Amino acid sequence: MRARDGERARGRRVLRAARLGPRDVLHVGSAGLRSRPVRVVLSALGIAIGIATMVAVVGISSSSKAQLMRELDALGTNMLVASPGEAMFSGEKVTLPRDAAGRAGRVDGVESVGATGDLKKRSVRRSEKIPKDETGGISVRASTEGLLKVLRGRMARGSWFNTANSRYPSVVLGHVAAKRLGIVAAGQQVWLDDRYFTVIGILDPLPLAPDVERSALAGWDASKKYLGFDGHPTSVYERSTDATVNSVRKLLAASIDPENPRNVQVTDPSAALQAKAATEGAFSTLLLGLGGIALLVGGVGVANTMIISVLERRYEIGLRRSLGATRGQIRVQFVTESLMLSGLGGAAGVALGAAATAAYALSGDLPWVVPPWAMAGGFAATLAIGTVAGLYPAVRASRLSPTLALHAV
DSSP: OHHHHHHHHHHHHHHSOOOOOHHHHHHHHHHHHHHOHHHHHHHHHHHHHHHHHHHHHHHHHHHHHHHHHHHHHHHOSOEEEEEEOOOSSSOOOOOOOTTHHHHHHTSTTEEEEEEEEEOTTOOEESSTTSOTTOOTTOEEEEEOTTHHHHHTOOEEEEOOOOTTGGGSSEEEEOHHHHHHHTOOSTTOEEEETTEEEEEEEEEOOOTTOHHHHTEEEEEHHHHHHHSOOOSOOSEEEEEEOTTTHHHHHHHHHHHHOSSOGGGEEEEOTTHHHHHHHHTTTTTHHHHHHHHHHHHHHHHHHHHHHHHHHHHHTHHHHHHHHHTTOOHHHHHHHHHHHHHHHHHHHHHHHHHHHHHHHHHHHHHTTOOOOOOHHHHHHHHHHHHHHHHHHHHHHHHHHHTSOHHHHHHTO
């Protein structure tokens, strides 16, 4: 009896299905892909487009945000601007004191101060032959010598005001103003009010001072002498230390106008850039949704491809089942094939998305930033979709009767 039981046990061991190793699983899973390359490419393309869209959207948004943060680091967030507010009850026009810049410079923590004064009744033109009403949106302002340092500006052409040239009819043009006037170099002249002023410099772009970019700046003393400037500044710019910017904000209005501090409005010009950086990815949500839809469509394409593959390979499935392959092994084969198909599309999509981000960053002179989580998450999403897309075809393949599958051929 024991010998007979041993023979039965040995018989059961002989009939037991062999286990598939990882190499065997990859071999049988890739067999269907190798035999139908065109279908594989077309199916993987849907996955690739969805992943490429999602990675590119995240990458472009991150690159733009990195550029904004780089600008903020260069320009600083420790600059405040004081300007006239509105009178509470009288409705009269509010002006800052003539020595507002000096008062602001006495606040603890303030490192540098500059000021501008609007000359609203003055206009600047390329020559006196141009009608006075055609200003091109360029304003005229008086400027102190310390303004450039406070704004952390740089000269694209020429030089800034100093003690000598600020007393004479000379101007410094903002970046936008120079373009509108057609001025490309220092030494040229513009018609300001009723005389020619010599352009001594052109500023580089100033993201924190767009009003200065669109202005023709004259020296403080020259504005009083030639343009009738009353000496009241309309904007006082101050730069403080990072540690004291909040305390300076609280003291600045009261220091400039102790009797009526509410008549002084204090703003932070970097707030707009900070808000833009904080909301940079808001619009990207819609594009990410579109990329997700494309990814789902690609997943449906993978599922359709796998179902057709099962129908076309019934003979192969029946033959493998008749040779001893279990239902579990058939399921593993087709799930593996689906994963490999989706993984191929995912890898291609990540590469395409990163390349698209690099092209965008290169064209706009932006830093190339693709968050690792975006690439890893995109690829993981393709594997998850590949698993889901391959489950039904795999189960259907495993339930095929070997006899019926071979008989149908």
